[in-house]
Amino acid sequence: MLSAIGVSKRYNAVQALDGVSLDLRAGEVVALVGDNGAGKSTLVKVISGVVTPDEGRIEQDGHPVRVNDPLDAQRIGVSTVHQDLALCENLDVIANLFLGAERHRWSVLRHIRMERTARDLLSSLDVRIRDIGVPVAMLSGGQRQSVAIARALIGEPRVVILDEPTAALGVEQTAQVLALIRRLRERGLAVLLISHNLADVRAVSDRIVVLRLGRNAGEFPTEGTAPEAVVAAITGGGSL
Amino acid sequence: MNLRDRDLGSWPVVGGLAAIAVVFGVLNEHFLSAENLTNLALQMAATGTISLGLVLVILLGEIDLSAGSVSGLCAVVMTILYVRHGWNPAAAVAVALAVAALIGALHGFMFTRLGIPSFVVTLAGLIGWQGLMLYLLGRGGTINLPFDGAVAKLSDTWLPPWAGFLLAALIVGIRTGSVLNGRRMRRAAGLPVPSGRWSALRLVGLAVALAAVAAVLSADRGVPLLLLIFAALVVAADLVLRHTTFGRHVFAVGGNAEAARRAGIHVTRIRILAFVGGSVLAAFGGILAAGRLAAVNQSSGSSDTLLMAIAAAVIGGVSLFGGRGRAYAALLGILVIQSITNGMLLLNVDSSVRYMVTAAVLAVAVAIDSLARRGQKR
Numbered sequence: 272m273l274s275a276i277g278v279s280k281r282y283n284a285v286q287a288l289d290g291v292s293l294d295l296r297a298g299e300v301v302a303l304v305g306d307n308g309a310g311k312s313t314l315v316k317v318i319s320g321v322v323t324p325d326e327g328r329i330e331q332d333g334h335p336v337r338v339n340d341p342l343d344a345q346r347i348g349v350s351t352v353h354q355d356l357a358l359c360e361n362l363d364v365i366a367n368l369f370l371g372a373e374r375h376r377w378s379v380l381r382h383i384r385m386e387r388t389a390r391d392l393l394s395s396l397d398v399r400i401r402d403i404g405v406p407v408a409m410l411s412g413g414q415r416q417s418v419a420i421a422r423a424l425i426g427e428p429r430v431v432i433l434d435e436p437t438a439a440l441g442v443e444q445t446a447q448v449l450a451l452i453r454r455l456r457e458r459g460l461a462v463l464l465i466s467h468n469l470a471d472v473r474a475v476s477d478r479i480v481v482l483r484l485g486r487n488a489g490e491f492p493t494e495g496t497a498p499e500a501v502v503a504a505i506t507g508g509g510s511l
Numbered sequence: 512m513n514l515r516d517r518d519l520g521s522w523p524v525v526g527g528l529a530a531i532a533v534v535f536g537v538l539n540e541h542f543l544s545a546e547n548l549t550n551l552a553l554q555m556a557a558t559g560t561i562s563l564g565l566v567l568v569i570l571l572g573e574i575d576l577s578a579g580s581v582s583g584l585c586a587v588v589m590t591i592l593y594v595r596h597g598w599n600p601a602a603a604v605a606v607a608l609a610v611a612a613l614i615g616a617l618h619g620f621m622f623t624r625l626g627i628p629s630f631v632v633t634l635a636g637l638i639g640w641q642g643l644m645l646y647l648l649g650r651g652g653t654i655n656l657p658f659d660g661a662v663a664k665l666s667d668t669w670l671p672p673w674a675g676f677l678l679a680a681l682i683v684g685i686r687t688g689s690v691l692n693g694r695r696m697r698r699a700a701g702l703p704v705p706s707g708r709w710s711a712l713r714l715v716g717l718a719v720a721l722a723a724v725a726a727v728l729s730a731d732r733g734v735p736l737l738l739l740i741f742a743a744l745v746v747a748a749d750l751v752l753r754h755t756t757f758g759r760h761v762f763a764v765g766g767n768a769e770a771a772r773r774a775g776i777h778v779t780r781i782r783i784l785a786f787v788g789g790s791v792l793a794a795f796g797g798i799l800a801a802g803r804l805a806a807v808n809q810s811s812g813s814s815d816t817l818l819m820a821i822a823a824a825v826i827g828g829v830s831l832f833g834g835r836g837r838a839y840a841a842l843l844g845i846l847v848i849q850s851i852t853n854g855m856l857l858l859n860v861d862s863s864v865r866y867m868v869t870a871a872v873l874a875v876a877v878a879i880d881s882l883a884r885r886g887q888k889r
Contacts, residue, residue: 342775357773361766361834362759370763371774378756387700 272297272461273318273349273430278327280313287313288324289485295430295461300452302464302476302493306505309482311465315432318463319351320344350428352419354435360408364400365389367407368422392421396454413444417451430461437471449475469498481505521828523879524843527872531847535854542854545730551846551853552728553666556741557582557800559845562820562827563748564792566841567785569824570752571765572833573629575789577618577636578820582797583812584644585611589798590654590807591647593662600661604798608791614640615790619783629786637817645809653808656801665740666803669733672725678734679721687714737799742842744792749838761785766834796820822869823848826876830883847872 273295280288288310295301305311316322318329320338328335336347344351358367365382368389374381389403398417400410407415416436423431433452437445452475455462466472472479473493481489481504489504502508535542561578568575589607592598598606614636621632648654656663670678690710697704728734752758760781763771772778800816801807825831826847827840848869855865 353773357767357770359763359766359770359834362762366759366763370770371776373756373759375756380754380756380759382754383696383700383702386702390702 272332273347274330275314275318276328276330278314278317278324278329280317280322280324286485288317290327291482291485291487292327293318293463293480295463297429297461298456298459299478300456300462300464300476302466302472302479303482304466304469304472304479304501304505305482305488308484309488309505310485311482312434313485314482315351315434315463315465318344318430319349319432345426345428348427348429349432350423350426350430351432352423352434352436354438358407358415358419358422361406363406364393364403364410364418367418368392368425370422372425388425392424393417396421396424396451398451411444412440413447416440416444416448420448420451420455424455424460428460430463431455432463432465434465435467436464437466437468445471469501472501473498483507521837521839521843523876524827524840524847527826527847528843528850531850531854535850535857539854539857542857545727547853547857548727549731549735551849552735552738553803554853555845555849556666556735556737557796557803558816558819558849559741559823559841560744560796560799561793561816562796562823562845563744563838563841564789564796565820565824566748566827566829566836566838567761567792568629568789569821569829569831570761570833570836571782571785572768572831573622573782573785574633574821574831575618575636575786575793576630576633576817577614577640578633578789578793579812579817580637580640580644581611581614581790581812582793582800582816583807584614584640584647584797585794586797586801586811587644587647587654587807589662590656590801593660594654594656604662607798608794611790611794612787615787616783618790619786622786623779623782641813644811648807648809653806655806658805662798662802663805664802665799666735666737668736670736670739671733672729675725675729675734676722678739679718679725682721683714683718686717690714737803740799744795745838745842748841752838757781757784762834764833793820819845819848819869822873822876825880826872828876828880830880831877832880835883844876 275291275293278288278291279286291310291314293303293314303311303314313322317324318338320341320343323339329338330336331347338344338347359370362370365386369385374384374388393400393403396417398414398421400414407418410418420431420433420436436448436452440448449471452462452464464472464476476493479491479493479496479501480487481501483505488507491501532543541547561582565575565578585607588610589603592606593600593603618629618632618636621627622629694704694707694710725734752761760771760776763774763776764778764781768778797812801811823844824836824840825844827836827842827844829836829840851869851872852865855868
C-alpha cells in the first residue's frame, strides 16, 4: 500500500541511503533492522516527511505521492511514534491521546466525546489503564508506550511507524507492547517496526527488511528464516 | 496515599488558611471581625488580579518579572488620560489595557522570536516600564483620582445584603445545573459517573462557603464590587484554562513544549498569548489598586507587589516548573499572603518579621511543589 522506491539521501560526505526500497502492506508487520548507521532512521524520516530524499519516490497504492513535510505524511495516513514518546507528562491519558487534535466546538473542548473515543480506542487495543484521568507521569513505561501508540491511531492512519518501541521496557511490559503491535496488524494497518532487538522482531513481525550501510541487504519472511541468516545480513557476514 | 502518590491539589493551602485563621483569631479578636475580613477582601483584589496573570505565564514554565511595573505604568496611563485629559474613564481603562497587551506582545515576541529567556526579557521590562512610568508622572509624582469618579467607585461599591445572598444562591444554582447536566451527558455517553454523594457534598460545601462569605461581608458594608470583579476573573480564567483548546495547549506547552510542537500545537502563539494575558491582567490589577488608593504615585506597582503576586501563585499551588496548577491558586494564594500581612499589621508586628514569615510560607509552598514533582518522575 505504501512503497519507497530507490530512495537515496546524502548528508554532505555521508551517503545515508543509497537506492533503498521498502514495501509496506496492509495487515502486515515489517521489521526494519540494521546496525547503527545503516540508514534506518533516515528511511523512517523520509517516509514520515521529516527529510526530503535526493532521489527516489514514495508511492501509495501505486501512485506517486509527495511527502515533503510531516503534514503531508499525515495526509497520506502515515503516523509515527518516536522513540522519545513525546507525551505531556502533566496531562492525563485523554488529553495526551488528543494532543493537538482536540475535539472542540468554537474552541470549547468536548470532554465527553473525547473520553468516549479514548475509552473505545484503548479497550479495542486491550490497553488496560486503571484510571485514564491521572497524569501520564503516573503510568508505567509500558502503559506510556501504549498511550503513545494509541495516540498514533487517533488520526485513523493506514501506516504506523514504531521507532524502537520496546527499547526502554522490561520483560512484561515488552510483552504488552508486542501484543499491542499484533492488534495493530489485526486492525489491518501496515506497521513498520524499527528495532535492535531481534527477539522482539522474530516474535511479532511477518517480514524482516535488513539495511546495511545505506543499502538493502536482504529481505526475509520471519517464519522459516534462521536468526543467523538475519544476523549475517546485518553484519555483512554473509558475503564473506 | 502519601505525597508521592497523589497530587495534593488545594488541600495544603486550605489547611494553611485554616491554621492562619485560628492563630490570628486567637491572638487578636479583630482579625475575624466582619470589618477586618471585608478589608481583607478589598486588600487582596488588586494583587490577586496581578497574580492571576502570573498564573498564566508560570503555567508555561516561564516567569514575568515585569508584572508589577506594568501594573503601575498602565494605572498611570489610565489616570493621565482620565484625569489630565478628561477622557471617559472606560475609554481610559481600555487604552491602558491595550497598552498592556502591546507590552505583553513585545515581551512574548522577544522571548519566542529572539530566544531571550523570559526571565531576562521581563527583568528588562521590570526596570524599563517603571522608568517610563516615572517619566510619565513627571516632577509632581502623584496624580489623584476623583473620589466620586468611576474608577475610585470600583472599590467603594457594595452589594446590599439581599443581592449578596441572591448572587450566592445564583452561583450555587448554576453550579448544580452544570454538575447535573454533566452527569446526564456522561450517562448518555455510557461513561462512568462519579459518586453522586461526593458531588452533592461538594455542592453543599460550596453553598455553605458562599453563604458564609455573603453573611460575613453583609454584616459590615456588604459584598464589595471589587471582590466580585476579582472572583469573576478567577472563575473566567479557570474556565478558559480547563475547557478551551487554548487552555489545554497552555498546559501542554508548560508540560512538554517539544511534544506540543510535534503534536502540531502553535507553541509560539500560545506563549505570546500567555504573555499578553499576563500583562493585561497585571494592568487591570494596577487599575484596581489605583482606584482603591484613589491616586497613582511613584510607588504604584513597585516595592513588593510583584513578589507578593508571584508568591501567591506558587503558594496557591501553581508549579514553577510549568504545566501544573489552577486559576484558583491566585485566589487561595493571595488570601494566605494577605491574611498574614493583615494579621501581622493588626498585631503591630514589625514589617521585618512579616517579610520573614511570608518567606517561610513561600519556601514551604515551593518545597511541596518540588516534592510533588519528584514524586511524579519515574
